[in-house]
Amino acid sequence: MxxxxxxxxxxxxxxxxxxxxxxxxxxxxxxxxxxxxxxxxxxxxxxxxxxxxxxxxxxxxxxxxxxxxxxxxxxxxxxxxxxxxxxxxxxxxxxxxxxxxxxxxxxxxxxxxxxxxxxxxxxxxxxxxxxxxxxxxxxxxxxxxxxxxxxxxxxxxxxxxxxxxxxxxxxxxxxxxxxxxxxxxxxxxxxAPEFFNVVAWLAIATSIIAGGAALLSKDLRDFLAFSTISQIGFILLGFAVGGRYGMIGGALYILAHALAKSGLFYGVGIIEDATGKSDLNTISGMFKVSPVLGVSMAFLACSIVGFFPMIGFFAKLGVIVGAVEKSGYFGIGAIVAAVFTILYIIRFYNNLFFGEKIGKIKNISYTGLTVVFILALVSLLLGIFIYFPENYLIGNGGF
Amino acid sequence: MSANILGFEIEIYYLVILLPLIGGLFGYLINRLRTEFNFVGFVLTLFFAIKLFIISRNEVISQVTATIFGFDAKIYIDSLAGFILLFNAIFAFLIWVYSLKAMSKKPRERAYYLYIALTLAAANGVVLSGNLIFLLIFWNVLVFSLYGILLVGKKDSSFAARKAITIIGVADFAMMLGIVILLVKVGTVNFPFAPRILLNNPWLIFSYILIFIGAIAKAGAMPLHTWIPESAKVVPASTMAFIPASLDKLLGIYLLIRVSYFIFDISGSMPIRIILMAIGAITIIAAVMMAMVQKEAMRLLSFHAVSQVGYMVMGIGTGIPIGIAGGLFHMINHAIYKSCLFLSAGSVEHRTKTTQLDNLGGLGTKMPVTMFTFIVAAFAISGVPPFNGFYSKWMVYQGVVELSGQTNLWPIFLIAAMFGSVLTLASFLKMIHSLFLGQRPKVLNKVREARFDMVVPSLILASACIVFGVFAKAIPLKHLILPALPFEIGEIGFWDPRLATILIIVGVIIGLIVFLLGTAKKPRRSKVFVGGEILDEEAARITGPNFYSSVNTLGMLKKTYDFGEGGAFDFYNYLLGITRGLAVVFRDVINSLIVAFYKYIGKLIKALGNLTSALHTGELYNYIGWMFLGGIIILILLVL
Known part of the structure; x- marks a missing residue:
């Protein structure tokens, strides 16, 4: 047993x-x-x-x-x-x-x-x-x-x-x-295909609804939570629609999301420790405090949105190709979810990093900064050299 | 066709992507040698782009270089791509030369050059891609670099950058879906599509519309244009001249023509063409109306950058070969004169430190070369013969007129286009007056002409306006536009710009002679006084911004203008409003449902707990009673 x-x-x-x-x-x-x-x-x-x-x-x-x-x-x-x-x-x-x-x-x-x-x-x-x-x-x-x-x-x-x-x-x-x-x-x-269709719609609904909640959330941690929920919806969608692209897309999405979201989590942790606040609307101007953090977080955020130089692009592309292969309506749903993603990520990033510095800001620990930077760099390199993870996944015995 | 660089054999088409990237990146990292690296990057790119352009005139380069993620990384350079590639490199080079002085010692100067180089590399990548997925990849890099370059602002430009990346990013995702649908329904996204795809299936129409959205968001047609006027207020003139005025137009219209006549074939689909022309007409009129009442130079120019897209979209929407050629020709003309306008206005700003039209005036004698370039470009954009803008508009008009057999709506489009042209001229008369004519404020008495490396790019662009207008048939049409399009274009009207130019020059000379002979009356100059008090000259200055103020105080129009300034026609506001509204509904309704669900489960468990605890009273005879009951049930079960 x-x-x-x-x-x-x-x-x-x-x-x-x-x-x-x-x-x-x-x-x-x-x-x-x-x-x-x-x-x-x-x-x-x-x-x-x-x-x-x-x-x-x-x-x-x-x-x-x-x-x-x-x-x-x-x-x-x-x-x-x-x-x-x-x-x-x-x-x-x-x-x-x-x-x-x-x-x-x-x-x-x-x-x-x-x-x-x-x-x-x-x-x-x-x-x-x-x-x-x-x-x-x-x-x-x-x-x-x-x-x-x-x-x-x-x-x-x-x-x-x-x-x-x-x-x-x-x-x-x-x-x-x-x-x-x-x-x-x-x-x-x-x-029966209906089983997967139901799961796929559930995944899309999750992604859109959680995306909406992330768009409204004021607290950094709330934001991270809803963003995670909405991104895991994409992974589930990829696996539920299946097909070669859906599977690879889902697998790459796990990779992209794990790297990017843990990076964002540590970045948020650094910001919370430095400012002592966790309200999205009361923190701003962090780019001037630490440009390295700003650039790294920009890369991570782009990976979640799915812009090209980052691994997230291929993950999202794979999931969407898989979804459209199954049905065009899944594709539309996935794109609506992606639009929510771009809106909430931009709001998050712009609020935190631009504008005037507010309040007293403590020094930033270099160890934490290094971790965020490494995660951003790995996301970037995997996106540029996409054939390493892709070839590995589709190789003999893979998808 | 390969080139030998330091002993390596590299295909030229890689070089036009790699060189600006390397030049920009090394220039960013090694700040001391930035100019040298950038020089190598931009000049060599220009050199190889010219080479590729010459090759592309005779043969089509079509080569699959690798397969990534299941898609062919294909290079495809036909004469259209070669032509766009050439102008990408030219504009990037001119803007770079201009920026050397204009951007020196400005905050975040280093990043600015990196983003310009990155934009050029990505733009070249877009044009070279022979596969829509790879086109999308480079398109994505452009979003990235656009966000970066907009953040390099005169003041805090994060809001404009946010608006731009939101609109362009959303349009990008629409385009991604369109390309994926095309991939799934047709099976390939490699160029060339032969035969071209007809719009006969709802999914294919949907796919076309989605890619179209991506193209016009880049080109800046309504309703996806609002980030352009927003960023005009906060970013340097050279950024405006580079991105919204030239490169974005080149790429957006390139994609629009590609998707409309090379991938799909929209000439058989009248409703789509009417939608395109309607978008064009609305863009022309609405944006030029907004431009007329602006009081700030850059913002005024930026509305024209939107308005002119209307002509291109309209020309392409006609589906008539001459109209399409006109749209393409107008695109290149627009890139030339609009970047010239931005650069000239930027020179004025560089010397005077202001762009408020109220505070400017009378600079003609101080900055004569800038005035010349500005006026040439302004006449070109207004469609005054013999400049280039007239010729391409003329071709678009002909395309619209030739529609007469196919739709009854053509007079509306024609009137919109012509009326838009008139209003453009009107608003440029206002701007010319406000910048160069009229009385000069005292603070501007020490203004000098801009340095030569800021003047030369504008001069080159202004002379291109003249050459492309006067020798339209012999140079741009013959060598650039007509070879790029896949159809035969018959006789282009009866307009001969050379004869007209001679007549105009004769007219101007006669006018000059009359003026110099002194028969024209000299104006009388006297002090201005009110109630016996002599007024300060500053107070009596007539400035330009109120030229057409009657327009926006006119009943109906006033309301519309108020709405417009309040953002009622702003796609961005609607996008945010709708998504936030949906989000509130999601959060409140669905979350409360879920919370209620958990609450009831909690209640259920609690009730179960209450029930069982009610059985446990702690009194012995109760338990004995239960034991008896249980024993009896077990007995019954055993017996049964």
Whole structure:
């Protein structure tokens, strides 16, 4: 029933490399920002657990094993969200834990049904997909990958999580849902097209609605949360529409979004530490304070919007080609979501970086700045030399 | 065709992208040698662009160089691309020369040159791409560099930059969808499309419209133009001359012609053509009306940069070969005279430190060369013969007139175009008066002519206005425009600019003789006084800005102007308004639904908890009762 059932395919290696890189960046950034004496050791344990569980989900083919990693990830998120141990942190941690755990419990029922029907937890051998089981598993996936209507835990979670590990949340923990979706559902032709159409529309709706919320949000963390929700919608859309471009687009989107969003998270953390504020409307003129931060964040923001020199362009292009191949209406929906993305990103960037400096601004830590810069540089280089990730993904045994 | 650079064999078409990039990047990094690096970048690019232009006259270069992301990275240079490439390089070079003095010691000067070089590289990339996906990639780089260059402002220009990147970015995404739909429905996005695609399927029409949106947003036609007047207030004149006045027009109209007559074939689709011409007509009239009442030089010019796009779009929309050729010719003419106007006005600003028309005047004797270039370009834009603007407008008019058999709407378009021309002349008379004629304010008495490297680019452009007008048939049409288009164009009207030029010159000479003979009365000069008090000359100065103030105080029009100045016709405001409105609905309605959902789940769980806790009263006989009940149920189940 359960063993250490791991396998290596190109997608899994690609994801593991990405997750470990994101984890490393987070670790470096943590060294300078996490100064609490008491539970610092626990923090690094949780950081490693998040990275490890992400890699575990990416590399195992046993559904039960995946579920165990899934729960380890939930547990680690719960501990890190409540890291500062204040009243509101604990409340946010509880919401996070409750929703993730409840959805995972429902998912477990689905997994058990699959086991009873097929006699195995190995997802290569699962051929009979019970409708009810699929819906149950989908609920677990949607909760983990913050899709509406199960996205609600992310906003309080982002508000209370230390910025040093927020990048890991955005880059690793929220991706494992879509990874399971890809592994389990898109392997064969077991589903009616309606199933994927519903998921695709759900993804588009999530992306647009969360984009709207990001356009209105005043708090930096709210903004990051809604932006993450809206971008993960694109990943799910890519996998749901399928096809060669949809798959590659979705996979590249995981890469682009993990790099860019963790970079933005650290950048926001730097800005919060420097200004002591987190209201988007009261911070401005940061470009003069640190041009390096401004340029790096501009690159990261462009990667999220999907402008060319960045990897995000190819990710978005792939998803949109995949969507249009399935149906032109998906394409229109994806473009509307992309328009929301460009609007909220520009508002965020312009508000933070231009205008007059307000208030007193402390010095900026160079370690954090280096991390943001490296992430921006990697996004840029991967975009220019797109054939490395692309060839890797479409090579022998890839998509 | 390859070139040997430092021992490496490199194809020329890579060089026109790489050279400006390298020149700009190294110039940015090594500030001390910036001018040298930029010189190498721009001059060599110009050299190779000329070479490519000459090659493209005789053969079409079509080569797949690599396959990236499943798409062919194809180079495709036909005579249209060669022609646009040449002018990209020329304008970039002229603007660079002009900037050497105009931008020196200005804040963020270093970044400015980097962005100019980056823009040139990306623009060349757009023109060279033989695949729409790669065209989109370079188009994206242009968004990036546009944002950067607009941020290099005279004052805080972040709002203008934000507006520009929003509008252009949204249009870019529209274009992306259009290209993807084309890719999926047709199966390829490689040039050349043979046969051309007919608009016979709703998805294909949709795809055409989306790419069209991308093109006109770049060219700056209504309603996607509003970032141009916005940035005119805050960025240097050379930026305006480079991006909205020349390069954006070249690229936008290039894409429009490409997509309308090389990829799709819109000549069979009357409704689309009427939409194009209507957009053209509205753009001409509305923008020129706004231009007439402006009080600031750059903003006035920027509205003309929008208005003139109308002629190009209208010409291309006619679907008549001569009209399309006219649209293309007008594009190149516009790039020439409008960058000349911006540069001349920039020279005035450089010396006087102001662009408010109220504070200027009488500079003709102080800056004669600038006055000459400005007047030539102003007459060209107003369509005064024999300058180039007249000839291309004339061709557009002919295209519209030839529509007479196909649609009954042609007189409206013709009247709009001609009326727009009249209003253009009117607003330039006002501007010429405000800058160069009239009385000079005392503060401007020490103004000198701009330095030669600022004057020379304007002079070159002004002489191009004359040459392209007088020898229109022999030079630009024969060598640039007609070879670039895929159809035969018959006789171009009966207008012979050479004869007309001779007649005009004769007329001017006769006028001069009459003037010099002294038969014309000299004006009488006397002091101005009110109630016996002699007025200061400053107070009695007649400035230009109020020439047409009766227009915007005129009942109906006043309201429209108020709306216009208030941003009622601004696509950006609508875009933001609609998306924010939608966002509020999403946030409030859907979030409250979700919150309610969770609340009820919470309530449900609480109710369940209450129920079970109600069973646990803590009294022993209760539990014994439950045990009995349970035992009985188990017994019954066993028996059954």
């Amino acid at each position: 359960i063993g250490l059932d791991f396998f290596l395919d190109r997608f899994g290696i690609f994801l593991s490399a990405l997750f470990i890189f994101i984890g490393l960046m987070s670790f470096i950034y943590s060294l300078v920002t996490i100064k609490q004496k008491g539970h610092r050791l626990e923090y690094y344990l949780m950081l490693l657990l998040i990275v490890g569980s992400g890699v575990g989900v990416a590399l195992s083919y046993n559904l039960l094993l995946i579920f165990i990693f899934w729960e380890i990830s939930t547990f680690a998120i719960w501990r890190t969200v409540g890291f500062y141990r204040k009243e509101e942190n604990i409340h946010a941690a509880n919401i996070t834990f409750f929703i993730n755990f409840a959805a995972a419990a429902i998912m477990l029922i689905g997994l058990v049904i699959l086991y009873l029907d097929n006699g195995t937890f190995n997802f290569f051998e699962i051929k009979i997909y019970n409708d009810l089981a699929s819906v149950f598993i989908l609920i677990g996936i949607l909760a983990k990958s913050v899709t509406i209507p199960l996205h609600i835990w992310l906003v309080p979670a982002y508000k209370s999580v230390p910025s040093a590990i927020g990048g890991c949340l955005a880059g690793i923990a929220e991706n494992i849902g879509v990874i399971l979706f890809l592994r389990l559902f898109t392997a064969g032709n077991y589903f």
